Amino acid sequence: MFPGQGAQAPGMGISLCQNYPSADDLFARAGEILGYDLKGLCADGPAEKLNETVHSQPALFVVGMAAAQVYSETNPEYANKIAAAAGLSLGEYTAVCFAGGMSFEDGLRLVQKRGEAMQACADAVESSMASVLGLDLDQLNEVCEKSREEGEILQPANLLCPGNVAVSGHTTAINRLEPHATAAGAMKVIPLSVAGAFHTPLMQDAVAALTQALADVEITPTRIPVYSNVDAKPHQDPNEIRELLAKQVVNPVLWEASVRQMIQDGIDGFLEAGTGRVLRGTIKRIDRKANTDGFGD
Numbered sequence: 001m002f003p004g005q006g007a008q009a010p011g012m013g014i015s016l017c018q019n020y021p022s023a024d025d026l027f028a029r030a031g032e033i034l035g036y037d038l039k040g041l042c043a044d045g046p047a048e049k050l051n052e053t054v055h056s057q058p059a060l061f062v063v064g065m066a067a068a069q070v071y072s073e074t075n076p077e078y079a080n081k082i083a084a085a086a087g088l089s090l091g092e093y094t095a096v097c098f099a100g101g102m103s104f105e106d107g108l109r110l111v112q113k114r115g116e117a118m119q120a121c122a123d124a125v126e127s128s129m130a131s132v133l134g135l136d137l138d139q140l141n142e143v144c145e146k147s148r149e150e151g152e153i154l155q156p157a158n159l160l161c162p163g164n165v166a167v168s169g170h171t172t173a174i175n176r177l178e179p180h181a182t183a184a185g186a187m188k189v190i191p192l193s194v195a196g197a198f199h200t201p202l203m204q205d206a207v208a209a210l211t212q213a214l215a216d217v218e219i220t221p222t223r224i225p226v227y228s229n230v231d232a233k234p235h236q237d238p239n240e241i242r243e244l245l246a247k248q249v250v251n252p253v254l255w256e257a258s259v260r261q262m263i264q265d266g267i268d269g270f271l272e273a274g275t276g277r278v279l280r281g282t283i284k285r286i287d288r289k290a291n292t293d294g295f296g297d
Helices: 016-020 021-034 038-044 054-074 090-096 106-125 137-145 169-174 177-183 199-213 238-250 255-264 280-285
Strands: 125-132 154-161 164-170 188-191 270-273 289-295
Touching: 016 021, 016 038, 021 038, 021 054, 021 106, 038 054, 054 090, 054 106, 054 270, 054 289, 090 106, 090 137, 090 238, 090 270, 106 154, 106 199, 106 238, 125 154, 125 169, 125 177, 137 154, 137 164, 137 169, 137 177, 154 255, 154 280, 164 169, 164 199, 169 177, 177 188, 199 238, 238 255, 280 289
Parallel strands: 270 289
Antiparallel strands: 125 164, 125 188, 154 164
16 A cells, blocks of 8 residues: 555655665656655655645655565565555555556656646645544535535545545635534544645646646556555556546545455455555554554655
8 A cells, every 4th residue: 555645754765765775776766757856855855845746746656666666675475465556646656656557767757747737736726635533424524515615615535434534625615624523523623734625626627637648658457456546446457547547636535445345355464655654544444453564664
């Protein structure tokens, strides 16, 4: 499993670079492609710059790929048993690349274009995201409806696990969210470190740019299935992957449904590769018996 935007933090990936030449090489190659010192940005920040969509998406992609590569080198007996891949939002691109659907270089360029397209949408309209803890989906939909005014968008965007859903929309609506959520019984509302209302119609202008970028990239059948955020189903066909990755920026992330489908399909262990522990936490909320581990930071 590969984390998405919001997991970034200064220092991520640096221990991998210090201890494994293959990880350091990935960062060096990434810096040449991106045209800036990604390793330096990950090491020292500042956090404000790393949190910018145009930087955080390539950074998380490279850290995820570096962690997966080092894990495969150091734990070959387990790496050979990996039966599927998945990622949260941006992490789905890392999953497709890890699964052999595209080269590292093409994947990084694609993620860079995705970040630029989504940043442009975010710059056009003041929008943001927040996690709401402790409400079910029906309650949250009611809260969003109460928080919206005419013409505004506010809707569930990342369906992570029971009682943890991120909402996305106009900043003015987000600002009204907390009192309505608290009145409905929410435990907490947490603003997210993202630039805009991802996975809503406010990202529609990014779809055309992404569709073109995806058309320009060679995508091959993946060696293992990748579970899509859009439909929570496994895919290996390049045309299906292209279509779903383009749709992903305006569709809710069905993470909980994806995990439940993986478990139903026989997946009995989950490894979070990259930085942070968010995805492992969601797995335990979905199925306490599931085995989870992490590799990276």
